[in-house]
Amino acid sequence: MAASSFPTTILFSPNFVITAGCVLFRRTEASLQVCILFHEVKKQWLLPKGRKDRGESVEDAALRETFEETGYPCRLMPGLSMWTRAPPPGSQEKDTAALITDATEPFAVTTRTIQPTDVKFTWWYIAESTGDPKQENTQTLSECFTSEFMDVEVAVQKLTFATDREVVEKAASIVRASDKAVTS
Numbered sequence: 001m002a003a004s005s006f007p008t009t010i011l012f013s014p015n016f017v018i019t020a021g022c023v024l025f026r027r028t029e030a031s032l033q034v035c036i037l038f039h040e041v042k043k044q045w046l047l048p049k050g051r052k053d054r055g056e057s058v059e060d061a062a063l064r065e066t067f068e069e070t071g072y073p074c075r076l077m078p079g080l081s082m083w084t085r086a087p088p089p090g091s092q093e094k095d096t097a098a099l100i101t102d103a104t105e106p107f108a109v110t111t112r113t114i115q116p117t118d119v120k121f122t123w124w125y126i127a128e129s130t131g132d133p134k135q136e137n138t139q140t141l142s143e144c145f146t147s148e149f150m151d152v153e154v155a156v157q158k159l160t161f162a163t164d165r166e167v168v169e170k171a172a173s174i175v176r177a178s179d180k181a182v183t184s
Contacts, residue, residue: 016119020062020106021049022127023171024074026149032175034155034168035070035129037145044160047167048147049122058106062125070147071138076104077128081178101181107174110163126171 024035037046050065052058059076066074084105087093108124129149139145150158152172159165 011119015117016121017114018052018058018061019049019120019122020052020058020065020125021047021122022062022066022074022076022125023047023168024066024070024072024127024129025077025171025175026129026131031151032172033149034152034172035072035147035149036155036159036168037069037147040144040146045155045158045164046145046160047164048145049124058123059104059125062106062123063127066127067135068138068140069143069145071134071136072147073130073132073135074127075130077126077175078102078104079178079182080104080126080174081181082107082174108167108170110167124167124171126174 026033026035035048037048038044039046048066048069050061050069052061056064063074063076066072079101080103081099081101082103082105083097083099084103085095085097086105087095104125106123106125110122110124112120112122114120134147152168156165156168159168
């Protein structure tokens, strides 16, 4: 069997951290809103995300971190149509991208080099508010965030980092396209 001509990088567990977060939406009659965080000390607008705990699934970490940092109870948004390379359960299909409905897969992953040999992987999911009231005192002692829902376009302008803006824009496009498919 011929070796692949594509480069391969191996990172061993001491050299990476797995993090996860959600783009948290709620719908109003007038607009689609997204919840973003304001870091009171760093004066930055961010998306909710954090480290996966040992033994925790990435999906559970994304929902837990989003709830902890925003205070809003949330769930993965049902009924999304999006592209994924994840095969159906038990499938022997070739690894190819497919447009699926009712997707709950991560829609993006970002990577950030923290040191020359250390990398942070963040898996992004699309979530929605359950509609339950915001809960106070959900953040860890080291966190100092204020969370706020705002129209997607306003949030994109406020977010401090370009990658967060891109993640929100992609998530909003998936939600809007899924909403249109349902109403068509």
